[in-house]
Amino acid sequence: MNEIYVTRPSLPPFEEYAEEIKGIWETHRLTNMGSKHLELQERLLDYLDVKAIELFTNGHMALELTLQAMNLKGEVITTPFTFASTTHAIIRSGLKPVFCDINPLDFTMDVSKIESLITDATSAILPVHVYGNVCAVEEIECIAQKYGLKVIYDAAHAVGVTYKGKGIASYGDAACFSFHATKVFNTIEGGAVCFRDTELGDVLRKIKNFGIRDAEHVDYVGCNAKMNEFCAAMGICNLRRLEEEIREREVIAKQYRKALDSISGIRLNDTQEFTRPNYAYFPIVIEEEKFGASRDEVFLKLKEKHIFARKYFYPLTNAFECFQGQYFADHTPVALRMSQRILTLPIYVGLSETNVEKICNIILSCKK
Numbered sequence: 001m002n003e004i005y006v007t008r009p010s011l012p013p014f015e016e017y018a019e020e021i022k023g024i025w026e027t028h029r030l031t032n033m034g035s036k037h038l039e040l041q042e043r044l045l046d047y048l049d050v051k052a053i054e055l056f057t058n059g060h061m062a063l064e065l066t067l068q069a070m071n072l073k074g075e076v077i078t079t080p081f082t083f084a085s086t087t088h089a090i091i092r093s094g095l096k097p098v099f100c101d102i103n104p105l106d107f108t109m110d111v112s113k114i115e116s117l118i119t120d121a122t123s124a125i126l127p128v129h130v131y132g133n134v135c136a137v138e139e140i141e142c143i144a145q146k147y148g149l150k151v152i153y154d155a156a157h158a159v160g161v162t163y164k165g166k167g168i169a170s171y172g173d174a175a176c177f178s179f180h181a182t183k184v185f186n187t188i189e190g191g192a193v194c195f196r197d198t199e200l201g202d203v204l205r206k207i208k209n210f211g212i213r214d215a216e217h218v219d220y221v222g223c224n225a226k227m228n229e230f231c232a233a234m235g236i237c238n239l240r241r242l243e244e245e246i247r248e249r250e251v252i253a254k255q256y257r258k259a260l261d262s263i264s265g266i267r268l269n270d271t272q273e274f275t276r277p278n279y280a281y282f283p284i285v286i287e288e289e290k291f292g293a294s295r296d297e298v299f300l301k302l303k304e305k306h307i308f309a310r311k312y313f314y315p316l317t318n319a320f321e322c323f324q325g326q327y328f329a330d331h332t333p334v335a336l337r338m339s340q341r342i343l344t345l346p347i348y349v350g351l352s353e354t355n356v357e358k359i360c361n362i363i364l365s366c367k368k
């Protein structure tokens with residue numbers, strides 16, 4: 001039997017990509033903001049419905065360099081229910097993460113707990129649109145304004161999501177996307193920052209290229225985080241099919257919902273009001289008391305049948321070995337509880353109806 005992973009990267013037809021990169025053999029322009037880079041940037045401005053964007057070599061550098069470009073200091077309120085990148089970007093920028101708990105319905109930051117974590121040292125809030133779920137953007141905006149804080153969204157999962165008819169990255173001072181191979185939209189490796197303040201754009205543009213202003217002037221201690229032409233070309237191709245792919249993902253999500261929605265002990269991700277989702281992930285919460293089997297039992301049973309679901313996000317980032325003694329997962333009890341019960345099921349373009357049915361049947365066979 002073939003193995004089924006939690007995701008499978010999208011690829012355009014080979015000929016389409018070959019055609020897209022052909023011109024590079026004439027120009028010999030491989031990177032440093034060439035024509036593919038500029039074209040993808042233009043197309044994403046339109047697709048994401050934002051005013052300003054900068055492309056990066058990956059989502060992590062987009063996030064890390066945004067924090068550095070904003071020249072933030074002190075503490076950043078964030079969530080531990082995320083990929084390592086979010087927390088690492090804060091710490092690698094010389095800032096201190098302060099972990100806020102999540103709400104158990106959509107797994108985003110619990111806004112009722114933010115204010116009690118704000119101190120004189122707080123400079124920003126860094127929530128995650130986890131699984132493509134939209135954070136409580138309006139409440140977060142209110143809190144940020146009241147205390148004069150910056151808001152940077154980790155929107156790595158949220159390409160193509162809209163809220164109240166607007167692109168998800170129009171919320172916050174900045175929103176960072178990942179275009180990694182495993183994400184809904186990929187440029188092989190890649191990322192982008194969308195932002196409000198045009199001055200921040202000037203800094204980001206320099207800081208991703210060693211801080212260089214021009215041949216004889218260097219303004220910032222930057223690094224190399226530019227997107228190259230081959231990745232941009234992949235993005236141009238993949239973007240053509242993205243809407244179609246999101247619709248295909250929706251069909252898979254609906255099939256999962258139908259099979260698992262009314263099962264006692266399994267809770268599905270809430271559908272959110274005013275939101276156009278992108279179906280990036282299909283998380284389920286398994287409550288052992290009602291289901292009769294634990295998350296780990298279901299995970300192993302699927303694995304036995306060569307189906308590799310993932311425990312996103314277990315462990316919490318505040319439980320990582322590299323932070324031992326500094327941060328504590330029991331300070332965010334809801335996130336801890338969710339991390340022990342969550343399982344994200346395979347969802348990607350090309351996953352067949354038969355396979356989704358098979359996955360659901362294996363899960364249901366674990367019920368006692």
Ligand SMILES: *Cc1c(COP(=O)(O)O)cnc(C)c1O
Nearest residue numbers: 058059060083085156178179180
């Ligand atoms: C994937 C991901 C990132 C990092 O993106 P890369 O493109 O892999 O560097 C950051 N945050 C979250 C939540 C992610 O899932």
